Amino acid sequence: MTDTAGNATTTSGDEPVTMMEYFMQLEYSDVVSAPVMRFRDALMDARLIAQQCPKCKLVYVPPKGYCPIDTVELDERNEIQLADRGVVTNYTVVTPVQYYGQKETEPFVRASILLDPPGGMLILQDVLDIPVAEVRAGMRVEAVWAPKGERDVDEIGNRSGSALEGSLRGFRPTGEPDMPAEAFSDKVW
Amino acid sequence: MQCVLLGAVTELRATTHTIEFPYTRTLGPVIGSFFTGLRDRRILGIRAGDRVLVPPLEYDPETGDALKPDFVEVGPAGTVTSWSWVTKPTRKHPLDRPFGFALIRLDGADTAMVHAVDAGSIDRMQTGMRVTPRWRDERKGRIDDIECFVPEGGAA
Numbered sequence: 001m002t003d004t005a006g007n008a009t010t011t012s013g014d015e016p017v018t019m020m021e022y023f024m025q026l027e028y029s030d031v032v033s034a035p036v037m038r039f040r041d042a043l044m045d046a047r048l049i050a051q052q053c054p055k056c057k058l059v060y061v062p063p064k065g066y067c068p069i070d071t072v073e074l075d076e077r078n079e080i081q082l083a084d085r086g087v088v089t090n091y092t093v094v095t096p097v098q099y100y101g102q103k104e105t106e107p108f109v110r111a112s113i114l115l116d117p118p119g120g121m122l123i124l125q126d127v128l129d130i131p132v133a134e135v136r137a138g139m140r141v142e143a144v145w146a147p148k149g150e151r152d153v154d155e156i157g158n159r160s161g162s163a164l165e166g167s168l169r170g171f172r173p174t175g176e177p178d179m180p181a182e183a184f185s186d187k188v189w
Numbered sequence: 190m191q192c193v194l195l196g197a198v199t200e201l202r203a204t205t206h207t208i209e210f211p212y213t214r215t216l217g218p219v220i221g222s223f224f225t226g227l228r229d230r231r232i233l234g235i236r237a238g239d240r241v242l243v244p245p246l247e248y249d250p251e252t253g254d255a256l257k258p259d260f261v262e263v264g265p266a267g268t269v270t271s272w273s274w275v276t277k278p279t280r281k282h283p284l285d286r287p288f289g290f291a292l293i294r295l296d297g298a299d300t301a302m303v304h305a306v307d308a309g310s311i312d313r314m315q316t317g318m319r320v321t322p323r324w325r326d327e328r329k330g331r332i333d334d335i336e337c338f339v340p341e342g343g344a345a
Binding site: 020032101155156 | 207210331
């Protein structure tokens with residue numbers, strides 16, 4: 001039995017104490033950076049923005065304010081509008097274990113999506129409207145946005161990465177022919 | 190939250206992320222005995238040569254040798270050997286009012302252990318002060334079965 005903090009409450013009595021419950025909780029609070037604030041505003045309009053390094057041309061989504069490879073500062077002048085469709089480059093089928101905090105009960109997909117030119121990679125995206133077993137690398141997909149009144153970006157901060165499900169629910173197949181692996185094999189990770 | 194930056198007033202927004210991990214750990218024969226003792230309002234040390242270590246350790250810190258489970262009851266009162274004062278406790282601290290974190294060498298022990306001291310005021314804290322445990326009514330076999338220590342001979 002545990003109390004609300006997850007601590008064991010049933011060790012009183014004569015039995016030797018052999019186990020210990022420890023509930024570790026870390027809270028991070030930080031100020032949302034200017035590029036991520038603009039990213040959030042764009043999501044509310046069902047748009048994806050990114051920053052592109054002028055030197056190496058890599059596309060950072062969400063925008064991070066700098067290119068860590070070239071140590072170049074990036075700002076609004078480096079911001080570009082991204083496509084909200086692309087291709088599944090790789091994916092994982094996750095069979096959920098019911099550990100603490102797990103909300104999923106059925107196998108689900110997390111996919112990496114390479115967006116159409118000018119590019120940008122969104123990782124850990126849900127793939128909707130298709131059975132898990134039919135998801136494949138090379139599959140063409142398009143964004144599924146939350147309806148305008150339901151979009152919520154309040155939880156998106158500097159550490160959110162591509163966890164955008166409050167506004168971007170995931171991606172669904174477009175029905176276009178699959179792309180060959182050579183078209184994206186240098187972008188897989 | 191607002192920030193004045195180069196004459197412009199910018200609205201700043203904060204987000205909070207919480208990471209939680211519930212752990213269940215086995216205690217082993219030594220810490221298990223220590224925690225069982227706490228549940229029964231007894232503080233146990235372990236003999237290491239001619240010394241008594243509190244809290245008890247599984248290995249002699251001097252030699253690295255495994256220690257026999259030779260427990261000895263110590264305290265419950267003890268002497269503060271070092272301390273610092275927490276002026277603004279967070280909700281994760283053991284007390285919700287200013288308190289001291291102290292190294293306390295319990296009577297009969299040769300080492301000191303960390304615990305909270307509810308002294309009421311920093312003016313009452315000093316190295317060498319005598320303290321005694323305040324036990325919780327409902328004990329679970331954890332270090333905070335001792336809610337805190339209090340100055341001997343008078344509540345804070």
